[in-house]
Amino acid sequence: MKLSFHPEVEAALAAGQPVVALESTVITHGLPYPDNVNTAVSMETAVREGGAVPATIAIIKGQIHIGLTGDQLAYLGQQSGDTVRKCSRRDIPLAVAGKENGATTVAGTMILAHYAGIPIFATGGIGGVHRGHPFDVSADLTELSRTPVTVVSSGAKSILDLPATREVLETNGVPVIGYGSDTMAAFFSRSSGLPVDARLDTPEAVAAVIEAHRALNLQHGILVTVPVPEADAFDPEAAEAAIAQATREADEQGVHGPASTPWLLRRVVALTNGRSLRANVALLRHNGRVAGQIAAVLAQLPA
Numbered sequence: 001m002k003l004s005f006h007p008e009v010e011a012a013l014a015a016g017q018p019v020v021a022l023e024s025t026v027i028t029h030g031l032p033y034p035d036n037v038n039t040a041v042s043m044e045t046a047v048r049e050g051g052a053v054p055a056t057i058a059i060i061k062g063q064i065h066i067g068l069t070g071d072q073l074a075y076l077g078q079q080s081g082d083t084v085r086k087c088s089r090r091d092i093p094l095a096v097a098g099k100e101n102g103a104t105t106v107a108g109t110m111i112l113a114h115y116a117g118i119p120i121f122a123t124g125g126i127g128g129v130h131r132g133h134p135f136d137v138s139a140d141l142t143e144l145s146r147t148p149v150t151v152v153s154s155g156a157k158s159i160l161d162l163p164a165t166r167e168v169l170e171t172n173g174v175p176v177i178g179y180g181s182d183t184m185a186a187f188f189s190r191s192s193g194l195p196v197d198a199r200l201d202t203p204e205a206v207a208a209v210i211e212a213h214r215a216l217n218l219q220h221g222i223l224v225t226v227p228v229p230e231a232d233a234f235d236p237e238a239a240e241a242a243i244a245q246a247t248r249e250a251d252e253q254g255v256h257g258p259a260s261t262p263w264l265l266r267r268v269v270a271l272t273n274g275r276s277l278r279a280n281v282a283l284l285r286h287n288g289r290v291a292g293q294i295a296a297v298l299a300q301l302p303a
Contacts, residue, residue, distance in 0.1 A: 003116055006067025009055045013117055018052035018295035020288065021113035021121040021149075024068075027058075027076050028084040028103040029262045030124075031277075037077035039281055041070075046285040047122065050292020052299075057112050059087060062099030066116045076101065086258055088139040106151065107143035110221060119210065119298065120150045122291035124284045125157035125187040126223070128165030130260060131247050137168065144221040145172035150210050152291040154283040155185035155192060155225040159243050159264040162186060166194045169223065175213075177206065179226040179290060188234035188279045190227035200224075203290070207297040226290050232282035234275055242271040 005013075012019050022043060027036045044054035055067040058076055065072065076084070085095045087102040089111060095102030104112060106126050113121050127138025138160075144151065156165045166184060169176055176184055178196035186192035200206050206224055213222060227233070246267040250256070255263045269277045 002064070003112070004063050004065045005116070006055065006065070006069065008053055009067035012053040016299060018292070018299040019055050019118050020047045020050075020052045020291045020295050021109055021116075021118045022047070022054055022056040022288070023106060023109040023121070023123050024056055024058035024076060024103040025086055025105050026124065026284065027073065028079060029081045029086060030265070033077045037073055039284060040073050040077070042281075043122070043284050043288040046288035047292040050289040051296030052292035054288070055113075055116070055118060057104050057109050059085075059092070059095045059100065059102030059104070061101065062096050064092075064096065064112060066112065066118075076103065081262070089143065090139075106140040106153075107138075110143050110147045110149045110151065114147050114149050118149075119214070120152065120291050120295045122152045122288045124153060124280055124287065125155060126151060126153050127261065128156040128160040128162070129168060130256075131159070131161045132251065133256065134161070134164060136256065136260075141165070141168050141172060141174075144169065144174045144223060146219060147221055148213070148219050150206075150222040150224060150294070152224045152226060152287050152294065153185075154187050154228050154287060156187065157261065157265070158187040158189065158192075158239060159246065159261065159268065162192045162194060166192075173220055175209070175222050177209065177222065177224045179206065179224050181225070181227050185225040185227045186236070187283070188228065188239045188276050189236040190230065190233045196225065203293040203297045206294045207301060210294070210298055211301050224294070226283075226287050228279055228283040229286050232279050234272070234279040238272065239276065242268045242276065245271060
């Protein structure tokens with residue numbers, strides 16, 4: 001598979017310097033323009049603040065890009081979400097062959113980051129099991145079970161069935177780490193109340209686990225869940241009330257499948273007067289910074 005590398009990303013990888021992968025669905029399906037581009041840029045900045053080079057991954061006119069220029073970020077940000085394919089594992093060859101624009105999901109980003117030799121990926125929240133629809137399970141969970149990339153996120157999106165999502169992660173043998181927390185983060189809120197497999201409090205401790213995982217040649221991912229900063233966290237009860245209402249409305253309107261997550265997130269933003277959006281943007285930046293710190297430590301360890 002031919003990948004097009006941003007020169008800075010290519011040079012960093014060749015020199016063994018730390019690189020953090022970033023997804024692109026937040027640009028095309030998460031936020032309106034220009035908030036989407038501003039958020040993507042701020043997340044890249046946060047990765048740099050953590051000590052690593054950011055590599056936003058996307059497909060533009062059929063070409064897979066590992067790292068985007070400012071012009072490419074702006075171009076994607078101005079495309080309609082209806083005209084950009086959300087790319088998970090099944091969709092990548094379709095977008096490439098059809099010379100389409102494609103925004104990578106958590107699963108899609110994991111695959112392409114692994115091909116590119118990038119071991120760490122930062123995002124907001126992973127997909128999971130949908131509330132009231134236990135057979136509607138995100139491909140993100142399957143990808144975590146078979147692609148050796150460490151995903152730094154604030155847990156799974158809280159619009160999902162979090163206990164069921166945690167159970168699937170356990171069944172698939174995915175280690176769930178609480179970064180500075182004894183419980184799995186809950187996206188907008190700091191805690192889901194669900195257990196983690198280990199609490200680790202420093203980038204060095206997380207990097208040591210990644211290195212052990214790499215030395216054992218294990219072919220699954222690691223999920224590091226980072227609580228949203230306390231000042232930006234959303235009240236759990238208010239968040240749950242908005243999510244429950246949005247979920248009912250989605251069922252009433254027949255919104256299911258790939259369209260459900262962006263629809264639900266937009267509806268929760270409306271129901272919370274933008275409070276959930278502020279938490280979302282804050283956790284994206286924070287996760288990028290933490291991922292950069294972990295990548296910087298990992299790059300110093302013997303390969």
